[in-house]
Amino acid sequence: MIFLDNAGTTKMFEECVKTYSFYACQEYFNPSAVTRKSTQVFSALNETRNYILKKLGACEGTIIFTGGATESNNLAIKGSMRGGDNEYVFSSGEHPSVLNVAKNLAQQGKNVHFAKLGKDGRVDLEDLKSKLNEKTRLISIIFVSNETGAVNDIKKISAIRDKFAPRALLHIDAVQAFMKIPFQVEDLKIDMLTFSAHKFHGPKGVGGLYVRKLSILKNIVDGGGQEYGLRSGTENVPAIMALKTALEKIDVKKNFENVTKLKEKFNQTLLEESGIEVLDFKGSPYIESLIFKGVKGETILHALEENGVIVGLGSACSSKKQGNRVLEEIGIKKEDIVSSCRVSFNAYMTEEEVVRAGEIIIEVYNDIKKRVS
Ligand code: PMP
Numbered sequence: 001m002i003f004l005d006n007a008g009t010t011k012m013f014e015e016c017v018k019t020y021s022f023y024a025c026q027e028y029f030n031p032s033a034v035t036r037k038s039t040q041v042f043s044a045l046n047e048t049r050n051y052i053l054k055k056l057g058a059c060e061g062t063i064i065f066t067g068g069a070t071e072s073n074n075l076a077i078k079g080s081m082r083g084g085d086n087e088y089v090f091s092s093g094e095h096p097s098v099l100n101v102a103k104n105l106a107q108q109g110k111n112v113h114f115a116k117l118g119k120d121g122r123v124d125l126e127d128l129k130s131k132l133n134e135k136t137r138l139i140s141i142i143f144v145s146n147e148t149g150a151v152n153d154i155k156k157i158s159a160i161r162d163k164f165a166p167r168a169l170l171h172i173d174a175v176q177a178f179m180k181i182p183f184q185v186e187d188l189k190i191d192m193l194t195f196s197a198h199k200f201h202g203p204k205g206v207g208g209l210y211v212r213k214l215s216i217l218k219n220i221v222d223g224g225g226q227e228y229g230l231r232s233g234t235e236n237v238p239a240i241m242a243l244k245t246a247l248e249k250i251d252v253k254k255n256f257e258n259v260t261k262l263k264e265k266f267n268q269t270l271l272e273e274s275g276i277e278v279l280d281f282k283g284s285p286y287i288e289s290l291i292f293k294g295v296k297g298e299t300i301l302h303a304l305e306e307n308g309v310i311v312g313l314g315s316a317c318s319s320k321k322q323g324n325r326v327l328e329e330i331g332i333k334k335e336d337i338v339s340s341c342r343v344s345f346n347a348y349m350t351e352e353e354v355v356r357a358g359e360i361i362i363e364v365y366n367d368i369k370k371r372v373s
Contacts (some may be wrong), residue, residue, distance in 0.1 A: 002357045005312040006199075007146050007176060007287050007344035013201045013249055016242035020203060023238035031235055032226060041237055048244045052208065055247055056193065057184030061212040064227045065240050069175045069196035070097040072209040075231065076171045076192045077101045077140060079217035086137035087111040089168070091123045093150075093326050094142050098173055102140075111135070117329050121150030121281040128157065129164050136165035143177035147326040147342065148279070149287030151181065158189040169216055175199055175207075179250050180259075180286055191216060197239065201346070202246035206239035255347030260285040262345050262354050269358030276365060279332070279340065287344045289327070290361070295368050297341045303364045304341075309357050312342040 003011070023044075029035065031042040049063040066072045078101065081088070090102045092114045106112040113131040118124040123141060132139070139161055144151050154172060161168050171192040177183065178193070179200040185193060196207035211217055214228050223232025263285045270276050270290070279289035290311075292300050301313050327337045345354065 002309045002353050004343045004357055005310050006346040007342065008312050009198045009204065010201045010346055012203055013246055015249060016202055016245045019245040020238040020242040023241045031237060045235060045240060048240055051244055051247060056210055057186050058210060059186050061210060064209045064211060064230050065235055066207050066209055066231055067205050068207040069194050072194035072207050073097040073173055074101055075209055075220055076194060078220045080138050080169055082137060085135055087113065087135045089113045089115060089131045089136055089139045091115045091117065091141050092329055093117045093145050095146055095173060098140055119331055121145055121148040121330050122152050125156060125160060129160055132165035134167060136168040138171060139165065139168050140171040143172050143174040144181065144284045145326060146176050147324060148281050148289060149284040150281040151283040154188045176284060179252055181256060181284055182252050185210060197243040197246060200246055200250060202243040203239040206236050206243055258347045259345050262349055262351065265351050266354040266358050269355050273362040273365065289340050289342050291336045292339045292365055295339055295365065295372065297339055299368060300365060301341055303368055304361065307360050307364055309360050312344060
């Protein structure tokens with residue numbers, strides 16, 4: 001099987017499984033208890049926090065461990081909300097774990113604005129500027145689109161924040177960026193950042209929120225006060241420690257170069273078939289979309305699975321719904337959206353694998369076209 005849905009999730013590293021097992025079955029102590037064993041586990045969690053801060057290039061702040069990016073995004077937005085006439089700004093290309101929170105806020109009567117996407121799949125910066133003012137409390141923007149792979153210019157967005165909304169906090173959903181594309185939080189002047197372990201070969205159901213200052217946030221769950229009082233509940237120690245193992249294994253720069261080559265090779269293979277269009281926003285090398293002229297994406301997806309290749313249908317979280325709102329917003333034609341699939345790589349694939357996947361995709365597409373016509 002060739003798995004080309006790595007933006008949906010990734011296979012866990014064997015080393016992570018070992019770490020998970022160690023902290024689940026041997027060092028399984030509750031980090032909040034006061035025994036020596038528990039204190040050691042508590043220290044291991046704190047070392048992991050510091051290690052993540054280093055990987056993020058953060059000089060200040062901390063990490064709140066969560067049950068994944070959906071929870072981190074909810075905490076970042078709901079936890080930084082304040083009363084009064086504060087305003088909140090999002091892009092319309094956000095993942096549902098941000099977009100649906102934003103829509104609910106709007107329904108509750110909060111002052112919520114959405115910045116448009118440009119044809120290049122990135123946030124339209126002029127439109128963003130027009131949505132900002134002195135009352136803006138939060139700007140929440142996706143780093144790399146999980147749908148298109150388009151990469152937002154966070155440095156520019158941060159500078160726009162400084163100029164047009166100096167009071168605003170900047171939250172970045174970096175799920176498809178962290179451990180995939182090189183960046184430094186300090187350089188980008190980010191206040192909060194969301195990440196999720198299962199997108200970089202760690203376990204599912206664990207992630208975190210980087211927060212530059214704890215005072216930015218209020219808790220959204222009441223309980224025993226773990227994670228600086230911001231995320232009560234016993235920490236998922238085995239998963240957090242396995243997340244650390246994944247971080248230790250990954251060389252972001254080397255992987256980036258490797259995936260760039262893999263994507264090029266894959267696209268070259270597809271060039272041999274004129275009916276398949278590559279929707280490549282020249283963004284992250286990890287993600288792109290393919291349009292299969294005249295055939296439904298869903299039909300291709302199932303036929304490919306029968307032939308040992310797994311691709312995605314837009315965001316897995318929304319793939320059971322019709323259409324794709326991000327591609328629509330960018331101006332991709334309806335018939336092309338219906339004919340699209342998302343392809344996403346991981347850095348540990350081989351050139352032979354992606355070339356073989358390309359060949360199978362061409363064969364399957366031609367076979368379906370023959371049957372349909
Ligand atoms: N944000 C983005 C950009 C994502 O791609 C995803 C996963 N599809 C999420 C948030 C949600 O992540 P999780 O599965 O960890 O809740």
